[in-house]
Amino acid sequence: MEALRIIKDEHRNLWRLAITLEQVAAEMEREQKADPAFLGSVFDYFEHFMDGCHHRKEDEHLFRVLRLRSDVAGPLLDRLQAEHRNAPKNLAALRQQLADTVAGRGSVSGLVEALRLYLEDQKAHIRSEEKDIYPLASEVLTAEDWQEIDKAFLDNDDPVFGSTARAEFRELFHKVASLAPVSVGLGGSSAGELQSSTASSEVLLKVDALESCYGRIKALKGISMEVRRGETVALVGANGAGKTTFLRSLSGVQPMSAGHIVFDGEDISKLRSDMRMRRGICQSPEGRQVFGPLSIEDNLRLGAYTQPKQQVEGDLEKIYAMFPILKEKRKLPAGTLSGGQQQMLAIGRALMGRPKLLLLDEPSMGLAPLLVEEVFNVVKTLKAQGMSIVLAEQNAFSALAIADRGYVLETGNITLTGSGRELIENEQVRAAYLGM
Incomplete structure (x- = not known):
């Protein structure tokens, strides 16, 4: 039932955006001011993603087959599909109300009220699908039905929701996050575009029986794992499981007490952290830790201190294209940035080292829902570019959803491993880390 997983992922994304918009509506009400660029970017995202893709996938595939298999589904689907048909009209009315407000023909309070009603309708729609439709579909649809539906949902060549369309949706979401107020987003005035490329499957990192201690306390108890070129590997586990210690051991900041690390064909177990960085291991640390x-x-320039000077300016421009807010504020002290902006700076600083392997330690920690999604969109984009990534996260679902493979850590041991999808579907993982 891959289609259901995709739809529920999309619902989580839309729910985060709805929560963010409710926060923005409260700010608009207090300040009696509307931001047409930000709201326009949100409406563009709703139009192209929700109305143009998400609803269409459900109508043409899942809902169509469900009507054939269930007599009780008809009235429920009639209501939901009527809401699908009315959604573009409702969004157009909201766009017009925004235009009227900006032109002085309407009040900010009226726009806020309309926006809240729109969002409540969207959330009620999602609740109904999750509560009524998907359990019914799981019960009555056959394996052959799901095979047909999944094939349509996973068609990368489909012009409406294939891989190219998904990349465009990520760009739209990046624009929303960039233009959002600082309180909920990056707080920029423009949004850069991110590029993609390919990668191979050669083993880049091999860790064997790695141990590390804090005094007499053994924090890592014989970790063994590997990362292939172009792979995104997730480390998930509760706070204190050893995720940060493991990443710090890889980068050389935390001493090893036993084991071996082979990186790009070389045993780097005894190398200092600066020498590991020169070989291409760059880390975005927990808590961001900007200067x-x-x-x-x-x-950003500090992140490139091991690189040839002649390439730094060009790399700066690439980071600024990825995170325009950093260019807008580039002369300001880093300490003046919001949490989300600092996270982008920490990732950008690591990228300035031209990593062969990027270590990301809890990149979504403490961020607003909109920025959590944006951080994972950045990770998806880096993955699409062929970057090799080790991602340590307490947000297990989001990490495993984009990972090629994952490892579950508990008190310094790896207790489970598998593909990201296998771990998401594992009952033990779902109960312990996904709240399911």
Whole structure:
């Protein structure tokens, strides 16, 4: 039932956006001011993704087959599909109300009320599908039905929701996050475009029986794993499981007490952290740890201190294209940035080292829902570019959803491993980490 997983992922994304818009509506009401660029970007996302793709996938595939298999589904589907048909009209009315408000023909309070009603309708729609439709579909549809539906949902060549369309949706979401107010987003005035490329499957990193201690306490108890080129590997587990210690051991910041690390064909177990960085292991640390008094640009340049000087300016522009807010504020102290902006700076600083392997430690920690989604969109884009990534996250579902493979850590041991999809579907993982 891959189609259901995809739809539920999309629902989580839309729910995050709805929560964000409710926060923005409260700010609009207090300040009596509307931001047409941000709201316009949100409406564009709703139009192209929700009305143009999400609803269409459900109508043409899942809902169509469900009507054939269930007599009781008809009235429920009639209502939901009527809401699908009315959605573009409702969104157009909201766009017109925004235009009227900006032109002085309507009030901000009226726009806020209309926006809240629109969002409540969207959330009620999602609740109904999750509560009524998907359990029914799971019960009555046959294996052959799901095979047909999944094939349509996973068709990468489909012009409406294939791989090219998904990349466009990520760009639209990136624009929303970039234009959102600082309180919920990146707080920029423009949004850059991200590029993609390919990768191979050669083993890049091999860790064997790695141990690390804090005094007499053994934090890692014989970790063995590997990362292939172009792969995204997720480390999931509760706070204190050893995820940060493991990443710090890979980068050389935390001493090893036993084991071996082979990176790009070389045993680096005894190399200092700076030498590991020169070989291409770059880390975005937990808690971001930007240099607050230094400017944003100086923070980024520090990330490139091992690189030839002639390439730094070009790399800076690539980071600025990826995170326009950093370019807008590049002369300001890094400590003046919001949490989400600092996270983008920390990732950008790591990328300035031109990593062969990027270590991301809890990149979504403490961020607003909109920015959680944007951080994982950045990870998806880096993955599409062929970047090799080790991602340590407490947000297990989001990490495993984009990972090629995952490892579950508990008190310094790997207790489970498998593909991201296998771990998401594992009952033990779902109960312990996904709240299911």
